[in-house]
Structures are given as structure tokens and as C-alpha cells.
Amino acid sequence: MKQWVPRWIQKFVEGADVGIDLGTATTLVYVRGRGIVVREPSVVALNLKTGTVVAVGAEARAMLGRTPQHLRAVRPIVEGVISEFDIAQEMMRHLLARALAAEPTSLTGPRVVIGVPTGITTVEIRAVRDAAKAAGAREVHIIEEPVAAAIGLRLPIKEAQGSMVVDIGGGTTDIAVLSLGGVVESKNLRIAGDTFDQDIAQYLRNEFKLLVGEKTAEEIKWKLGAVRELPKPIETVVRGRDLVSGLPREVAVTDSDIREAIAPSVSLISEGIREVVESTPPEVLTDIMERGAFLVGGGALLRGLPEYFRDEVGLPFSVAPDPLLAVVRGTAAILEDTRQYADILITHDEEPIAAN
8 A cells, every 4th residue: 555655645654764874983864765965074062061062063073173161072973883872862863853854744753774883782782773763763773884885885795695895984994794695704993094093193293293183183194195105205284283392383294104104003904804804714705806895984095905905815905986975875775675684684672674
């Protein structure tokens, strides 16, 4: 009977379908029928005097390192999981409201699929689910981010073929080998984009005696970040506070400096990939050798990363198309047919997954 009901009536009765990539650095929201409608930094600005939310997303991120004493800019998602529940709830409420502003009014809240890192605990999964429900969701389903990314890349994960995805996000790096609708081997590392930013800030402190904030360190990473020597060196001017005099100072920083700064962290990710590969069954590994492994997430955009991993691990690597969107596109595909993906959703203590 459902197919005879006009779409606007379905939305009024059932609510919208929403996919969320709840990232440490950035949160993306997809609404079925409209596409990706929200792409905002995972930052919330609070007024400490009143306890109210002043800003969310890009506006709040612009306040990082610049707030007066009565304001605080907070990242409620740390290393891929909720660290401050109430603030995360307010952020999700705000972003959901923004995403659904153009949707027809409904009797119930949206059905939501949320991507989370592999290896997070049941308590952390429950925190994500509870935050989404408190923000207005009527139904919440959880999917591991590398699995969602593989679905978003249209890899044949339901077939007897091996696929490998390395998701280098803001707070975590997820490495997963997939086959027959499940995770064959996986590893979660608390080393990712934010770690690179910290490495850069620490390097400037040690080598140049220059103090910079996290936002500046991130900007340097995107301007100069590379893990292999570039054909033509690049440099930029970095401004900060001199640790000796306490006064403003600027220095010229090159891609070679940044490569040296992030090298230990990149090496640890490479080692994590190697460990997963060494534990992968030979038949599955043969499939990956033919198709290659895919890099997704913001960290995948570091210059020379596929070639670096290829040399270190011995597998072909490539950056996926639109690597920042792979996970949220996976949630979109799941919303189109929840029955097909029911067995790979994390459904702890939830009612059976409703079919479309």
C-alpha cells in the first residue's frame, strides 16, 4: 500500500531520512531526495555565563583561539567519539534543524544512519544513539565508517571479493578489509588529521621557537602537507608568538619541514596498515592486490600518500573520488535500502531494522 501514498504524505507521517558522517573535524548531513545539505566543522561556541550555544559549525570554528573569557569554542567529538554529550546533542540538534528546514513538517522525527569509527565501545555507540535521539531522531542506526565508505564507493562488499578501505579522518584512522558483507580484519588508530596538526605545532615550537594555534597548524598542513619529496619545493610564511621574546614573529616554513614533522605519525599509520594486511587471509589479499586499496577522509589528500603506502606495504593504493564524501554517501545508499544492509548495521539493543 505504501507505494500508492504520495511522497509528501509519507514524509508528513514518517519524517525524513537522514545520513550523518559525525566526524571529529567535520560533520556532513545528507537528506534523502536532496543530497548533502550540511557540511560544517564539528565545533560549538558556548556562552559560559548563560550556558547557551552561541554558534555552531563554521561560525564557531572561526572563534577557535579568539574567544573572550565568557565564550568557549568546543569540539564535542574527540577521536571520533562523543566527549561532551550535552554539547554534541546541541550540535546535532542544530545541524539536523538546518538540514530539515526545507523539509515538510512531519509527525515524527527523521530516521537517521550515523557513521562511527571501528572499534568504539558499546557505551560510546550508545552515546551517539542517545545524542541523535535527544536531537529529535525517531530511529537511529549505526554503521562503521570504513564500511559506509566502501558502500559509498560502490565496492562489492556483499560479494566474495576482498576490498580494503583506509579512512584517515580528523580524530581516527580506520583500516578495514571487507568481504561477504562483513569486516574480515580491521584496526582503529587514534592517529589522524588532528595528530598531524599537533605534530606541526610541536615541530614549529621545537625547531623555530614559534607558538601557533591549532587552526594555523591545520592551514599549514593543507598548504604544505606532503609525505614524499615534491618535484618543486613550496613554502609559506607562518606567523606566531616567539617563545623567547613573547613578541609576534614570522618564519618561512617549507614542505620539507612539514614532511619531517608528520613523518612519525604517517609511519605509524603505515605500520597499522601493514598489521592488517599481515592478518588478512591470502585469498582476500589477492583480490586487494588486483583492485588496490582506497584512501578516504581528509587525510587522504596529503600529497604523495598513495605512493608512500604502496612502497611501505606493497599494495597499490589510490585516493577515492571525493574522499571527504565517501562515508556520508554510504549512509545515503543505506537509507535507500535498509533491508539490503541490515546485517552490517550496528544494532545493539535496538528494535529490528525496518525495511523500506
